Amino acid sequence: MSITAGQVIKCKAAVAWEAGKPLVIEEVEVAPPQENEVRLQILFTALCHSDVYFWEAKGQKPLFPRIFGHEAGGYAAADSLDILQPATLSPLMISEMVEELGLLRSSFTKANITDKQIAFLTKTWYTNVLARIRINAFRVELARESYQDLLALAAASVDAEAGVGNAVYMLPSFYNHDCDPNAHILCIQNAEARLKALHDVEEGEELRICYIDASMGHDARQTLLSKGFGFQCNCLRCLSRD
Template sequence: MSPVGLSCYSRWLSRFKTIYSQSTVVSFSSTATTTAPPNENETPLSRPAPPPIRVALTESAGRGVFATRRIGAGDTIHSAKPLVSHPSLAAINTVCYFCLKKIQTFSGSQRQGVSLCCEKCKESSKVFYDVEKRADWLDFDDYCRTEGMKYPLLVKRLACMVISGAAQANIVDILQPASLTQEMILKMEEGFCLLQCAFSKANIRKEHTSFLTKQWYTAVLARIRINAFRIDLAGGVYEDLLSLAAASVEAESAVGNAIYMLPSFYNHDCDPNTHIIWIENADAKLKALHDIEEGSSLLLLEELWLTLLLAPQNHTKGILNS
């Protein structure tokens, strides 16, 4: 790592320890707005406030997220539910197939080898699972496992959601795409063919899969590659977010991947002012690492930098080559 990178890490680590070494418990609350009609017994003060942020174009990094007022250190900026999520193949038997919450016992609802943690997740999973269970995914999953790929699983789930009518085929078009080389595109073709073949063998009507072209698959995967978050569960409310991050990496608590709308607009920096965490499931919480002044750009730490910072030294080379 370069001296500049080490300097950035040092500043970030010091700030992380200073802000979250206090003994107070951080409480989490949703700041999402609602479109439901106001309750006649609800007062303006009891309604959730909109997030103190706006999305705007930056001078050099495309879209970004900016504070619309001063945000205090440790404040929850907003929460976000995933547009699409999927457990990792390694964790598929130990987490909820919908929300990615860890399942200690298999007392929840089970469907053909996958587990749902509660009736709510069982009902919610119908947006993709009623379509997914009709197909044989053995070859597709083997392809992802053999090639070490995780993002095609998100494309599969999104495709099932589109077929079921729960999502529009262009739902992720607003997200920034990654630049793909011809070699990368050629490598994606195998996954596309396996996905298309699975639906075809399941006798899903062609009018329901007309969106599923090679161009659609490649475009979606290009956006997922640059916007997906690896889900590391904290397993409880942590007072120290540095301990939270360290525990996530050391316990190999990554349970899956997800894409979000608003968090995808955040830019990344080696000296961030914002942190994203997952307490029990794929619902993300974004918190301020330190005081953020009105008009400031909100910045997240690059996932790879966090992994390098916290990973054991003998694993660093493998991380860089992955």
Template sequence: MERPGPPPIRVALTNSAGRGVFATRRIASGDLMHTASPVVCYPSLATLHSVCYFCLRRLPNATAAPTASYCSDECMEHAEAFHEVEAKADWLAHDEHCRTQGLKYPLLVKRLACMVISGNASADCLDILQPAPLSSGMISEMERGFDLLRDAFIKADIGDEQIAFLNKQWYIGLLARIRINAFRVELAGGSYEDLLSLAAASVATEASVGNAVYMLPSFYNHDCDPNAHIIWLENASARLKALRDIDPGEELRICYIDASLDRDARRAILFEGFGFHCNCGRCLSGD
């Protein structure tokens, strides 16, 4: 059962991993600590026509329609303003670039840019999140995506003032933040009660329906032996649950990767993907 009242957590500085999320009171194993709606989300290209274009809920009937499909009138209304902006432009070149290069994050930037233009989001809404360190090679690879995004809006006659925020610095800064903070949304299926009875909800990779960035979940640090877990049941709305009994003041950490990998593999993925040397107890113990 979801608990009423404020979530039992706060964001504060850790000793060695920047900001983190801490318990403000005792939390019991299996408790749902809080939920979070995405600031921005986007279906993966493979599920584009089989999930709701707004909330990523699976649609009962997959369509081959080139237009966006929604699971409800409510989702369609939420998406109306940014989808109207998106529908003005031709995304063929941009989306083909993402498809051929296997890129998913520029699609989140495209959605956010449409939200900013339509007045659904502010251009600086993700500035508070930690950016990934980027090499000059990574930055030059991002430039093509920036050109394609900007070109699409310019060709669609979106006014200069409306896209004044859309410069290279904004685009690269946003991708740097998305790189560290985006979650792959994997719908678990089954009921919430089923999931609570599992020590850790493990979900198949093919359950992935898209990617999303949240505010509060972005402050959870990583641990290879986590005490918290993020799950998705029916759509991109995230649920943070405790995997163990947690004491007041204890830091809550989730696992960003497959915890069953060996130590070297975990550390390599965390360094290459997120740019840090993991300082969790399991890594430090050599496990």
């Protein structure tokens, strides 16, 4: 659990106090995340055309002070996983996790890490985190080629067992599933997730990815999605029993 969880924090921000005036770097207070929100450690940000439009405040009612830079990059603390849907855990899974937790705590003790330092590492915290990782983690497959023919590239990486691990990406975790997806998540050169359209996407069309191997038959897909993700797929492909 982050030591700042549920607390107001202070950080640096570029604040706009007046329309068209230079931004001022100063310390601001940030309230803790509310329901369906997550706190991110921002590493870099930039101003887009929308930011400049509201900063200039031309033809609109000025609203200041305000902080721009909604297109940002950063990372989330482990406790932010609470916003993600957890998997349904069987008693056997929980039993295995508890055994793993015991081994983990024992390893920490041998490394001279105090009980106070790992006080957060309870059975409830550990199982909740793993339940969310289990259903939201992406297989990291390093593709060193171009984006061309992504479906074939992804299939080849699976056949070659090119996966190097699993990772949780907060925003991609909110993409919905479709057995006939219009987008695919791929890792290029490193563990940075990239989303690429598989074909032309209409304006306003939802971006959808496939959680499983889309080449499987209807019944196999339904079984895997039900047992692994807890839902029955009703995409157009499944409704046609393709």
